[in-house]
Structure formats: C-alpha cells, structure tokens
Amino acid sequence: MSGIYIHIPFCKQACHYCDFHFRTNLKLKEQMVQAIVQELKLQKNYLPEKTVRTIYFGGGTPSILQSREIGNILEAVYKDYEVAAAPEITLEANPDDLSKTKLNELSTMGINRLSIGIQSFEERFLKLLNRAHGPREALQAVENARSAGFDNLNLDLIYAIPHKDHSLWQKDLDLMMKLRPEHLSAYSLTIEENTALGRWTKKGRFSPADDHFSAEQFEQLMETLSEHGYQQYEISNFCLPEKHSRHNTAYWKDKPYLGIGPGAHSYNGKSRQYNILNNPKYIRTLENGNIPFELETLDEEERLNEYLLTSLRTMWGINLNYLQSEFQDDLLKRKNSYLSKISTEGFIELSNQAITLTKNGRLLADKIACDLFL
Numbered sequence: 447m448s449g450i451y452i453h454i455p456f457c458k459q460a461c462h463y464c465d466f467h468f469r470t471n472l473k474l475k476e477q478m479v480q481a482i483v484q485e486l487k488l489q490k491n492y493l494p495e496k497t498v499r500t501i502y503f504g505g506g507t508p509s510i511l512q513s514r515e516i517g518n519i520l521e522a523v524y525k526d527y528e529v530a531a532a533p534e535i536t537l538e539a540n541p542d543d544l545s546k547t548k549l550n551e552l553s554t555m556g557i558n559r560l561s562i563g564i565q566s567f568e569e570r571f572l573k574l575l576n577r578a579h580g581p582r583e584a585l586q587a588v589e590n591a592r593s594a595g596f597d598n599l600n601l602d603l604i605y606a607i608p609h610k611d612h613s614l615w616q617k618d619l620d621l622m623m624k625l626r627p628e629h630l631s632a633y634s635l636t637i638e639e640n641t642a643l644g645r646w647t648k649k650g651r652f653s654p655a656d657d658h659f660s661a662e663q664f665e666q667l668m669e670t671l672s673e674h675g676y677q678q679y680e681i682s683n684f685c686l687p688e689k690h691s692r693h694n695t696a697y698w699k700d701k702p703y704l705g706i707g708p709g710a711h712s713y714n715g716k717s718r719q720y721n722i723l724n725n726p727k728y729i730r731t732l733e734n735g736n737i738p739f740e741l742e743t744l745d746e747e748e749r750l751n752e753y754l755l756t757s758l759r760t761m762w763g764i765n766l767n768y769l770q771s772e773f774q775d776d777l778l779k780r781k782n783s784y785l786s787k788i789s790t791e792g793f794i795e796l797s798n799q800a801i802t803l804t805k806n807g808r809l810l811a812d813k814i815a816c817d818l819f820l
C-alpha cells in the first residue's frame with residue numbers, strides 16, 4: 447500500500463509553539479498550488495507500489511486553501527496515480543476555516559477524514575498558544591463537520607500546558623469524550639527553540655511544565671480514553687475500533703510514501719528525499735521542471751533503528767518476523783538479558799512474534815527503543 451502526503455505551507459497566524467514549515471504571507475498561494483500539481487506530475491513513478499490507498503493534506507493549514515485549490519490538487523493525483531477504490535483522504539483543518547459551505551464542498555470532492563486542530567477548549571490557553579480560534583468555534587466546527595456527513599474525525603489536543611492543572615486537563619478530556627471523535631491525537635507541549643515559547647523560555651519569561659507534570663497528564667489521558675473504549679494504537683494516538691489513521695500507520699510500519707510540497711519528505715524503502723523548505727525556491731525550481739530535494743541514502747542500520755523507534759510506539763509493537771526477514775536481526779538473541787530485565791520490571795510484553803510496551807513502558811518508549819538500537 448502507498449500513501450501520498452501533501453504539505454500546504456501556509457497558516458493564518460503563527461502558533462507560539464509551532465516549528466513546522468509554514469508562512470503567514472499568502473501571496474504565493476496560487477503559485478504554490480500549481481507547483482504542487484507540477485511536482486505530483488514529475489513524481490508519478492516514485493512509489494514502488496503503484497496503488498495509492500491514502501492521501502493526506504497536512505501543513506501548515508490545508509483548510510486555508512479554497513475548495514477549488516484542493517480540488518485541483520486532488521484532480522492531479524487522480525490523473526497520474528492509480529488511486530484505490532476506497533481511499534482514506536484526510537485534510538488537516540483549523541476550526542475557524544470550517545464553515546458549513548466549505549465542509550459540504552470538501553465532502554463532495556471526496557475528503558472523507560478531517561483532522562481538526564482543537565488543542566484546548568479554554569480561551570486563555572488558546573490565547574497563550576496563539577491559536578486563531580476560540581472554544582466556541584471549535585465546538586461549532588465539530589458540529590458542522592458532523593452535519594456535513596463526516597463520520598471519521600480526528601481531534602487534536604495539547605497537554606502539559608503550564609498553569610493548566612490536572613482538573614482543567616480533565617475538563618478538556620471530558621468534553622472531548624462527549625464529542626466522541628473517531629480518533630484523538632494528544633501531544634505534550636514541547637518547547638522548540640525557534641518559536642515564541644522557545645524565545646520566552648530562553649529569556650526566562652515562560653516556564654515549561656516539568657516531566658513529572660507531563661507524565662501525570664499523559665496517564666490521565668490514557669486512563670480516560672481507555673475508560674471510553676478508545677485504543678491507544680500509538681503513544682500519542684487513540685481511536686475507536688477500526689478507526690486508526692491508515693495513512694500514519696503506514697509510516698510506522700516502514701511502508702513507502704511520497705511527500706509533495708516544500709519541506710515534505712518521501713521514502714521508497716531505500717532512501718529518503720527531503721524537499722527544500724523555502725517556498726519561493728520550491729516554486730521556482732518546479733516552474734523550471736525540476737524537483738528541489740536532497741537525497742539521503744539510508745543504510746541498513748539507520749533503517750532498522752528507525753523501525754525500532756516507530757514500531758515500538760504502536761500497539762502492534764516490534765514485529766520480530768519482519769525484523770528477521772527484512773534486516774536479518776534476531777533481536778531476542780541480540781538483546782536477550784536487557785529484554786528479560788525490562789519484561790520482568792513490567793515495561794514490555796514479550797512473545798515470539800512481537801515486543802509491545804505495557805502502560806508503564808509507554809512512559810519510556812523512546813528510551814527503550816534507543817536501548818534496542820543496533
């Protein structure tokens with residue numbers, strides 16, 4: 447199975463925590479859409495497995511595009527790629543873009559999954575994060591999406607926001623459970639250097655929450671979602687049965703994908719391509735008929751370690767047969783005493799087929815994966 451990721455590098459305003467690639471100046475939006483269409487054309491032979499089963503508009507803020515522009519990009523995908531009969535087509539959206547008219551247009555053109563950036567239901571924290579929407583708009587967007595027929599929604603939340611204590615976090619979780627999205631992604635607020643929060647932290651004007659505070663809210667998250675019948679199929683991702691993101695799951699299972707747009711990357715099983723992050727240069731290079739990317743050939747060790755890192759975070763865990771057949775790695779033998787130790791301590795579950803994390807292990811996912819690296 448193959449997936450296509452399309453990066454839309456524009457946002458209405460810069461959220462204070464975000465270091466993704468985006469610009470708030472929309473002057474190049476039309477040209478960007480044309481360049482994306484052009485890149486789709488030029489990359490039509492990239493994917494080793496030809497059938498495309500998932501298409502994902504990410505960003506930035508894809509919902510900032512007009513429906514006509516999203517339609518042009520989708521048309522380009524259908525023109526040059528073999529798209530499966532029932533593809534998963536996701537669009538990341540901000541609540542303030544989701545009017546009833548827009549949602550009906552998106553649904554008509556085949557978008558069947560929305561990922562809405564809610565982040566918090568409280569005005570003061572949305573302001574701290576510099577989100578462009580308020581709590582009422584978030585609720586309205588979900589209601590509008592349901593009336594437009596969307597039955598596969600992901601909603602995003604952020605936890606470990608300083609001064610947002612555990613009872614306020616619980617309030618967000620309870621409200622979220624009333625909305626009952628099919629999928630929920632929740633991320634701990636991390637402070638990146640090149641963001642407003644990063645600069646304030648450096649100057650001592652902002653104090654991030656500590657690891658203990660964050661871990662407690664993560665446990666609250668896991669408990670609440672489990673009580674309501676959600677599966678934690680990846681550390682930060684929860685879903686109702688069968689509603690996992692097919693697109694993201696393919697990344698975690700080492701499947702190839704094609705990334706289109708500035709800053710997007712692609713993976714064909716052997717190498718990774720990174721598109722340049724500069725919007726004007728991206729557009730200019732494509733206008734001249736070339737794709738502006740850098741190539742990184744991955745050696746077996748890098749591929750193996752990446753697989754360990756991503757698969758361990760999922761509920762399917764590290765597939766030992768896959769490790770053996772793809773990398774000739776006998777992990778049970780290579781890390782025998784370490785695995786027995788952390789299994790006895792209750793951090794992993796061990797079988798002949800897979801290694802999965804227990805609830806306690808999920809708090810240490812990345813450390814455990816690094817300890818298993820080649």
Ligand code: SF4
Binds near residue numbers: 461464466
């Ligand atoms: S809308 Fe999303 S991509 Fe844009 S700045 Fe905010 S968090 Fe970042």
